[in-house]
Amino acid sequence: MSTDVFIGRGFVMSTDVFIGRGFVMTQDELKALVGQAATAYVEPGTVIGVGTGSTVNCFIDALAAMKQRVRAAVSSSEQSSARLRAHGIEVVDANSVETLAVYIDGADEIDHQGNMIKGGGAALTREKIVADMSARFICIADESKLVTTLGRFPLPVEVIPMATALVARRLQALGGEPVLRAGVVTDNGGAILDVRGLRITDPVAMEREINQWPGVVSVGIFARNKASVCLLGTSQGVRTLSW
Numbered sequence: 001m002s003t004d005v006f007i008g009r010g011f012v013m014s015t016d017v018f019i020g021r022g023f024v025m026t027q028d029e030l031k032a033l034v035g036q037a038a039t040a041y042v043e044p045g046t047v048i049g050v051g052t053g054s055t056v057n058c059f060i061d062a063l064a065a066m067k068q069r070v071r072a073a074v075s076s077s078e079q080s081s082a083r084l085r086a087h088g089i090e091v092v093d094a095n096s097v098e099t100l101a102v103y104i105d106g107a108d109e110i111d112h113q114g115n116m117i118k119g120g121g122a123a124l125t126r127e128k129i130v131a132d133m134s135a136r137f138i139c140i141a142d143e144s145k146l147v148t149t150l151g152r153f154p155l156p157v158e159v160i161p162m163a164t165a166l167v168a169r170r171l172q173a174l175g176g177e178p179v180l181r182a183g184v185v186t187d188n189g190g191a192i193l194d195v196r197g198l199r200i201t202d203p204v205a206m207e208r209e210i211n212q213w214p215g216v217v218s219v220g221i222f223a224r225n226k227a228s229v230c231l232l233g234t235s236q237g238v239r240t241l242s243w
């Protein structure tokens, strides 16, 4: 185990802890590793927030082995709700809960400050809602998701369908190349624009800017409410980044 502490711009502190045996693992194995590791963040008897995606599916499956520890879950998608229920874990409405201790979710990209791009699974709006209800955001990801600057992964933006062309023009004016995600309707009845070509050097500012355009339901930049902890799956084991 090694512990490195970095103090960066804005006095952000990151603590890296490696736990593992040091052998090459597939991406699926790395997802399973961090899914299992995330169960340590579940406080017994609490209602937890659960995200969406293949990494979260590993977390839900790991949670099933200790489901008596979880009172219930607030879920960010119909897909995760179905998987939780299939394991016998109760899913409750977000409106029935005031706060959650933790929200556990994956990411499409995460930078060294804990800012993320999310929405590859089209669940970004509900993910933002559940994340906002939660005291801590525990991001689980394999090491391919860690980037220096967000934007290599096309940025998802959920829009009201009648505003798709309007929002696409505004995204082009920002320098992006938006493409409508074919055949996708979100759990909220929205459409998704995937935007290539953006180099997101100021995630907080870009999140604020795009979020306020009429017709935008939400943008997949999670910077105002970023990760508190990232459990990163690496061939050396789980690397824990904390902010």
Ligand code: 5RP
Pocket: 051, 052, 053, 054, 055, 056, 105, 106, 107, 108, 117, 118, 119, 120, 121, 122, 123, 124, 127
């Ligand atoms: C869904 C998301 C997911 O967290 C993100 O796409 C990562 O997914 P995966 O764990 O399958 O790589 O934001 O909207």
